[in-house]
Amino acid sequence: MVEFIKKHGIWGLCFLGFCAFIALMTFNSDQDQDAIAEETENEMAEESGNSEEDKDMSAEEQEQSAKEELLSEKEDSQAAQAVAVDYQEGMEEKTKTTLANVHEYLNQLTGWGQIESINMELLIVGEQWKKFKDDLRFLEQQGFAPSLTHQDIVTAGELVEAAEESGDREALRFIHRIFHDLDIHINETDGDTWGTTEAFGSEERVETVHLYLIENIEGTSFE
Structure with a gap:
């Protein structure tokens, strides 16, 4: 370097x-x-x-x-x-009328001791029974909105199934009592009540209906 x-x-x-x-x-x-x-x-x-x-x-x-x-x-x-009672939109009047008609039919069918003489095999194939089921289906699917009353209608449908499958008149008795109580409370008609509805009844009497269903059928609502 x-x-x-x-x-x-x-x-x-x-x-x-x-x-x-x-x-x-x-x-x-x-x-x-x-x-x-x-x-x-x-x-x-x-x-x-x-x-x-x-x-x-x-x-x-x-x-x-x-x-x-x-x-x-x-x-x-x-x-x-x-909620005790609720209706599908615009269906309150028709629902109340149908409810009253169903109650009247069940009065004629089961009232005044006539329930004991009902021939179940003939009943469930008759036109009036089919009409009753159509009305019940309307109340469940188109009439009442989700509510305690709607649940009562579902229970009634389960009782109808029990009546048809077992031929037990006791199911008819419960069906009549449910519609009797609903008609009196909802349409404000006169009369005593049985207390068998979810919407207006007592827990003890409602439980009686549920126990009957448990013992007799696996309940389902109308399809």
Whole structure:
């Protein structure tokens, strides 16, 4: 190097300084690039971790939201069932009329001791019985909205099934008592009540009907 300086003088010395400077800058540049790459990698890893955390949080929030929605729907359903009487939109008048007609039919069928002489096999194939079932189906599916009265209609449908399958007149007796009580309370007619409805009866007498169904049939409403 000394010979190089002697030979080239001040210009050689400047050239060597310039080369050293370039080498130093290149070294520092490589270090900076490595630092930048490492920093970028760390930031990406951090963002990825945050993204996964956000995803987990989102899933938890969605699950909680679904639970809250289900609970709200259940509470709404229970509130609807707690209403004594409710009607499908625009169906109140027809529902009340149908209810009164069904009660009248059951009075003629079972009242004044006539229930003991009913021939069940002939009854369930007769036109009046079919009409009664059509009316019952209307009350359940189109007349009453979800309410305690609607549940009473469902119970009556289960009793109809019990009467047809077993031929037991006791099912007819319960059917008549349900419609008797509903007609008196809803259409505000005169008379004493049996207390056998969910909407207006006593828990003890309603339970008597439920126990009868449990012992005689797996009740289902009209399809």
